[in-house]
Amino acid sequence: MRSESSEHWLDRPSSIPKLWAGFIAALALTVLAEWVVALYPHFDVEKLHAFNALYGFGTCILMIVLAKGLALWLKRPDTYYQDTESENSHD
Amino acid sequence: MTEGLLHPGLILIVGGLLLLGLQGKSRQVVSALLPALALWVAVGLPVDVSWSVPFLDYQLTPFRVDKLSKLFAIIFTLMATVGAIYSLRQNSRLELPAALLYAGSAVGVALAGDWFTVFVYWEFMAVGSTLVIWSAGTSDAWRAANRYALMHLFGGVVFFAGVTGHVLQTGQLAVGHIALDSGAHWLMLAGVLINAGAPPFSAWLPDAYPEASWSGMVFLSAFTTKTAVYTLIRGFAGHEVLIWVGLFMVFYGIVYALLENDMRRILAYSIVNQVGFMIAGIGIGTEMALNGASAHAFTHIIYKALLLMSAGSVLMMTGKRKCSELGGLFHTMPWTTVLGTIGALAISSFPFTSGFVSKSMISQASADGHLLGVWLLLTAASAGVFLHAGIKFPWFVFFQKDSGLRPPEPPRSMIVAMVILAAMCLGLGVWPEPLYALLPHSVNYVPYTASHVLTQTQLLLFSGLAFFVMLKYLKRTLTITLDADWLWRRAFSAILRVALMVWNAWLDWLSARWEQVLTGLYGLMRNLGSGQGLLSRTVSVRSMSFALIGVLALQLLIFYF
Numbered sequence: 269m270r271s272e273s274s275e276h277w278l279d280r281p282s283s284i285p286k287l288w289a290g291f292i293a294a295l296a297l298t299v300l301a302e303w304v305v306a307l308y309p310h311f312d313v314e315k316l317h318a319f320n321a322l323y324g325f326g327t328c329i330l331m332i333v334l335a336k337g338l339a340l341w342l343k344r345p346d347t348y349y350q351d352t353e354s355e356n357s358h359d
Numbered sequence: 360m361t362e363g364l365l366h367p368g369l370i371l372i373v374g375g376l377l378l379l380g381l382q383g384k385s386r387q388v389v390s391a392l393l394p395a396l397a398l399w400v401a402v403g404l405p406v407d408v409s410w411s412v413p414f415l416d417y418q419l420t421p422f423r424v425d426k427l428s429k430l431f432a433i434i435f436t437l438m439a440t441v442g443a444i445y446s447l448r449q450n451s452r453l454e455l456p457a458a459l460l461y462a463g464s465a466v467g468v469a470l471a472g473d474w475f476t477v478f479v480y481w482e483f484m485a486v487g488s489t490l491v492i493w494s495a496g497t498s499d500a501w502r503a504a505n506r507y508a509l510m511h512l513f514g515g516v517v518f519f520a521g522v523t524g525h526v527l528q529t530g531q532l533a534v535g536h537i538a539l540d541s542g543a544h545w546l547m548l549a550g551v552l553i554n555a556g557a558p559p560f561s562a563w564l565p566d567a568y569p570e571a572s573w574s575g576m577v578f579l580s581a582f583t584t585k586t587a588v589y590t591l592i593r594g595f596a597g598h599e600v601l602i603w604v605g606l607f608m609v610f611y612g613i614v615y616a617l618l619e620n621d622m623r624r625i626l627a628y629s630i631v632n633q634v635g636f637m638i639a640g641i642g643i644g645t646e647m648a649l650n651g652a653s654a655h656a657f658t659h660i661i662y663k664a665l666l667l668m669s670a671g672s673v674l675m676m677t678g679k680r681k682c683s684e685l686g687g688l689f690h691t692m693p694w695t696t697v698l699g700t701i702g703a704l705a706i707s708s709f710p711f712t713s714g715f716v717s718k719s720m721i722s723q724a725s726a727d728g729h730l731l732g733v734w735l736l737l738t739a740a741s742a743g744v745f746l747h748a749g750i751k752f753p754w755f756v757f758f759q760k761d762s763g764l765r766p767p768e769p770p771r772s773m774i775v776a777m778v779i780l781a782a783m784c785l786g787l788g789v790w791p792e793p794l795y796a797l798l799p800h801s802v803n804y805v806p807y808t809a810s811h812v813l814t815q816t817q818l819l820l821f822s823g824l825a826f827f828v829m830l831k832y833l834k835r836t837l838t839i840t841l842d843a844d845w846l847w848r849r850a851f852s853a854i855l856r857v858a859l860m861v862w863n864a865w866l867d868w869l870s871a872r873w874e875q876v877l878t879g880l881y882g883l884m885r886n887l888g889s890g891q892g893l894l895s896r897t898v899s900v901r902s903m904s905f906a907l908i909g910v911l912a913l914q915l916l917i918f919y920f
Binding site: 279298301308314319323325331334335336342346349 | 499610613614615617618620621681687689690726731734735738739742743746758761808809810813814815816817818819820821822823824825826827828829832833836837838839840841842848849
């Protein structure tokens, strides 16, 4: 069914570096644009250059770390309740 | 003048009951047209009318329209209409009638002018939504529906206990602002918050909704939590506690969704997250914040339904729901991929989508109030929405590794429903004025400034960067994350089992010795009743009246306290 020629361009390994390049260019553009676009910061902290970039990236990493930390304590196999509930129904 | 006015909620409820008796082509026609009729009636509702009827010593107002109730009546009937189109291929004959009862009752709450009517529709919603989950027909759905029903009946009881106390204290039945100055008022708030998915009861939502059918969850996502949001706007705006409840829900949703593997549970956690934004806005309580919460409820219903429709299409066509088994579906489901991604962009509040014009009003309200801490948390949460839903859902379902699955697109009726909602996500994003005109307060807000577009884009793209940098840690595993529902699914049942064991042991002991026990009891009674027994002794009038005074004094004390 799927020959090399009909392969979607997103499936080609060679596309991945190109996608990253495009993504990084877009990221850079949003930071550079701060020199061109007039910003209206409400709080002092917003006056920091690329505040939203740093803050968005930083808080996302924090949230992932928080989630992984919570998982150490609360993660269970996804059959966890099925085991107990089928056991209950045999009662 | 209220003659000739139709109640759009009753159209849905009565129509849902009629549907139960219809089959084949006529059923399809009625299911598509009836909710559309209700939507048409809702759009045409005149503002500031009400209809009251005396009931015992009170005045009931089952029908009251103002801008806020009209906004919610429109979005609820709109959702019922598009949901009915989406579910035309649903084989369950119960699901759509139940969903229409559910949707109609939600409209009923929005148009209710007194707390008693609110409560009655509240309970109908619980029944309708339980039947929607139940009609999925699996044993998991059956058990989840039972847990769901218990939770909502409990919430209803708490709410009604509060309403009863409120009426006793104030003599007022009319829906209006509730000051948190008595236990009864806190009970009302607690009852509403249970339906909103607030802690510690958030777990009912991701527990129950994803067990519904591919179309059932689309309906479920729209009504219960948003009716609670509506009721909070009506009765509890400006209570600071709601800011913190909302912020907790926002981060709870993100953290749990990040760890989740089931695609529709990711979206369920994301409902709690989005309702958190609305509740935080209600807690801020300014006109801007309440407009933001109302607008966000409106846009959220649309894009969350769109996301769940794309997930429902995947579930219907593949029978799979775990991210670890999905991926690469964009090959053969390009429409579903594109439409689902539009929903994902809208929930992330990308510029030119509906989320951008609604959520930013809540952020703006926190900035206007100089609430730096709240603003920083809301901004972090906006980044987190892109992380846990905006990228995570489309990435793991439609892209990531190739799962080898090559399902076809879903039936046309489902695509049509998704196209309608996607068009609204983009349409409201570029042209928000019709939505702003419907909001309860006049809107003095311009979402599209170069500064706002740039800062929001930067925030989202860099949270996208965080996603791909950390992708290795976000890889899905066959796990769930324990939540408060562990208490009622595991701990309580364990306690119950121990209690049953003790009870049974006692019964065993009793049945082994019942003869001895009965003989003992008989002997005791004979002694009490015989000549000099406690109950047949002659007692002087003096000590008798002394005992009586004691009893009366005790009664007085009990009444006093």
